[in-house]
Amino acid sequence: MQVIWEGIKEAFLLIIRGDPEIWAITWLTLKVSGTATAISLIIGLPIGTWLALRRFSGRGCLFSFINTGMAFPPVVIGLWVSIFLWRSGPFGNLGLIYTPAAMVIAQTIIATPIVIGLTIAALQQLNPYLRLQLLGLGASSLQVTFALWREARLPLLAALMAGFGSVISEVGASMMVGGNIKDQTRVLTTAIVLETSKGRFTIAIALGIILLFIAYLVNYFLTSIQQRGAQNREVQ
Amino acid sequence: MTSREHPVLKIKNLQVSRGSEFNLSINHVEIYAGEVIAIIGPNGAGKSTLLLALSKLLEAKAGSISLRGKSIEQIADLEYRRQIALVLQEPLLLDTSVFNNIAAGLRFRGISKSEINQRIDEWLIKLNISHLKDRPASQLSGGQAQRVSLARAMVLKPTLLLLDEPFSALDTPTRMSLMQDLRNLLSETATTTIFITHDQEQALFLGDRIAVLLDGKIAQIDSPQNVFSSPIDTTVANFLGIENILPGYVMDNRDGKMLIDVEGKQLEAIGKLPIGKDVFFCVRPEEIILWNTADMPKSSARNQLDGQITSISNKGPLQQINLDCGFPLIVLITRASAQELDIEPGMEVCTTFKASAVHLIPR
Numbered sequence A: 001m002q003v004i005w006e007g008i009k010e011a012f013l014l015i016i017r018g019d020p021e022i023w024a025i026t027w028l029t030l031k032v033s034g035t036a037t038a039i040s041l042i043i044g045l046p047i048g049t050w051l052a053l054r055r056f057s058g059r060g061c062l063f064s065f066i067n068t069g070m071a072f073p074p075v076v077i078g079l080w081v082s083i084f085l086w087r088s089g090p091f092g093n094l095g096l097i098y099t100p101a102a103m104v105i106a107q108t109i110i111a112t113p114i115v116i117g118l119t120i121a122a123l124q125q126l127n128p129y130l131r132l133q134l135l136g137l138g139a140s141s142l143q144v145t146f147a148l149w150r151e152a153r154l155p156l157l158a159a160l161m162a163g164f165g166s167v168i169s170e171v172g173a174s175m176m177v178g179g180n181i182k183d184q185t186r187v188l189t190t191a192i193v194l195e196t197s198k199g200r201f202t203i204a205i206a207l208g209i210i211l212l213f214i215a216y217l218v219n220y221f222l223t224s225i226q227q228r229g230a231q232n233r234e235v236q
Numbered sequence B: 001m002t003s004r005e006h007p008v009l010k011i012k013n014l015q016v017s018r019g020s021e022f023n024l025s026i027n028h029v030e031i032y033a034g035e036v037i038a039i040i041g042p043n044g045a046g047k048s049t050l051l052l053a054l055s056k057l058l059e060a061k062a063g064s065i066s067l068r069g070k071s072i073e074q075i076a077d078l079e080y081r082r083q084i085a086l087v088l089q090e091p092l093l094l095d096t097s098v099f100n101n102i103a104a105g106l107r108f109r110g111i112s113k114s115e116i117n118q119r120i121d122e123w124l125i126k127l128n129i130s131h132l133k134d135r136p137a138s139q140l141s142g143g144q145a146q147r148v149s150l151a152r153a154m155v156l157k158p159t160l161l162l163l164d165e166p167f168s169a170l171d172t173p174t175r176m177s178l179m180q181d182l183r184n185l186l187s188e189t190a191t192t193t194i195f196i197t198h199d200q201e202q203a204l205f206l207g208d209r210i211a212v213l214l215d216g217k218i219a220q221i222d223s224p225q226n227v228f229s230s231p232i233d234t235t236v237a238n239f240l241g242i243e244n245i246l247p248g249y250v251m252d253n254r255d256g257k258m259l260i261d262v263e264g265k266q267l268e269a270i271g272k273l274p275i276g277k278d279v280f281f282c283v284r285p286e287e288i289i290l291w292n293t294a295d296m297p298k299s300s301a302r303n304q305l306d307g308q309i310t311s312i313s314n315k316g317p318l319q320q321i322n323l324d325c326g327f328p329l330i331v332l333i334t335r336a337s338a339q340e341l342d343i344e345p346g347m348e349v350c351t352t353f354k355a356s357a358v359h360l361i362p363r
Helices: A004-017 A019-053 A059-070 A074-085 A100-124 A128-136 A140-151 A154-166 A172-180 A187-196 A201-233 B047-054 B077-081 B098-108 B112-126 B142-156 B173-187 B200-206 B222-227 B232-240 B333-341
Strands: B009-018 B022-031 B034-038 B062-067 B084-087 B158-165 B194-196 B210-216 B217-222 B244-254 B257-262 B265-270 B278-283 B289-292 B305-316 B320-325 B328-334 B350-354 B360-361
Touching: A004 A201, A019 A059, A019 A100, A019 A140, A019 A154, A019 A187, A019 A201, A019 B320, A059 A100, A059 B350, A074 A100, A074 A172, A100 A154, A100 A172, A128 A140, A128 B084, A140 A154, A154 A201, A187 A201, B009 B047, B009 B200, B022 B047, B022 B217, B034 B200, B047 B158, B047 B194, B084 B142, B098 B112, B098 B142, B112 B142, B142 B173, B173 B200, B194 B200, B194 B217, B200 B222, B210 B222, B210 B232, B217 B222, B217 B232, B232 B278, B232 B360, B257 B278, B257 B360, B265 B305, B265 B360, B278 B320, B289 B333, B305 B328, B320 B350
Parallel strands: B034 B194, B034 B210, B084 B158, B158 B194
Antiparallel strands: B009 B022, B009 B062, B210 B217, B244 B257, B244 B278, B257 B265, B278 B360, B289 B350, B305 B320, B305 B350, B320 B328
16 A cells, blocks of 8 residues: 555656656657557548448458457567567568557557447447438538548547557557667556566556556547537537 | 420439349339429338439439439439439438538538528528527427428529428428428429328328339329329229229210129219229228218219218228228218217218219229
């Protein structure tokens, strides 16, 4: 109990003191996870939309594959990305292993199935005739897509939150492809693992609290947008 | 101005498949400028399939659809859809204000802001929804939402307006008020319209012509008067609520007046069918007058049948009386009449109906 209390105190002190190392780790965490979430959104949203609106054979199998991808262990993804990025691997010449770029790649692979899966779910909960209605009003395919995204914006925000949540909290992939190198690839989760292995529980707890606080802030921002939309929908 | 030479829409030998079992097959239909065609048919007859095919949202297997003389195959999908407007059974409004909903189709077409404002204001007034302009669509009642949906379509000034049962989810007063407004607006704007419904009253109220769609085929297309008084076959007659369809044959034919034998009873009808011809003798239940046998006055009606009441049931605001006249006969009367006649099952009654109320369908 004493350790937890000390950790909470330490977390506040680290934040108040503005420890440069902690800020650097926090900033890199946000940069890597934010970039990975943004890329997964750019990839996942159109793919999810296409899959939600098209009918083709093997669609069910593909959905199952995507749903499996949503539960992929980050450490397995870290392993495969490492194999591809190692110097002897197919993309070894790019020199990306143990860089933030490698971490972004791994985290993008983790978040993309989540964004695709939740985009499909978000669009499939809309009235199936809405697409026909929009086409019947003279909307182009692109206009239909934007209108449907707007209609499904609340669950799509949930997809964004889930994608961000999955990558900011993962440790296995970041550790394997980033290497947890000080001042280069150390993010909050890998730092927590390191401090715990060193027996510095107070610092580990402090870093954990900072991580939770960041996750909370980002989700608070997204949730407030989501709930504002939900309140507007409520029938008076 | 309605031109009968150049139809706005022409459908020829259209074949549309939906699923492995259902086929829509339309031989030939022409719809003229400013005309409202009501397509009626039971559930599963293919009404919505036809509308989706006409919206180019469902591909035709064969045949052609022409809009203003040009095959829609030669018109790009988007260009074609921007000449039509579709209103579906559910209003399917977007999660935004009434104004933005009505503006949706105009914005899709890239119309200027000032014109959008002007056109929306015009249609808000026409559909009596000006007070709802800034209200979120989610806060509208069913009737208000359907008015917005109609405004959203009509503001586009479509060459062809397609309405798929837009009133089916509304209560009677709301429906009647909206139908009245829509009829006035369609007439005022001379909008060529295809109106899908399963409700005969709605079809009668709005349609300049009525097409009866049964099992994927147009069984009859004609003026409302002709469709309802002279159904082309027993299936159409059945669907239109002509419950008395009795087999018989022509016994005599003089000066357009025919004597028909129905189960041994001689009944009169108007027409010119050859003697000996087998027919179905059709008479609407509401065309038959029921009398208390003792109070039967002298009537000009040519047909008179005595019978016994077998059962009485409610049919909406009316009462359905089932009679045994040697064959089953159904009569519809008001509740007030039923009360006045003090009828009950087993009672002997008399019925009369005019020869002109009879429609004969050759067998």
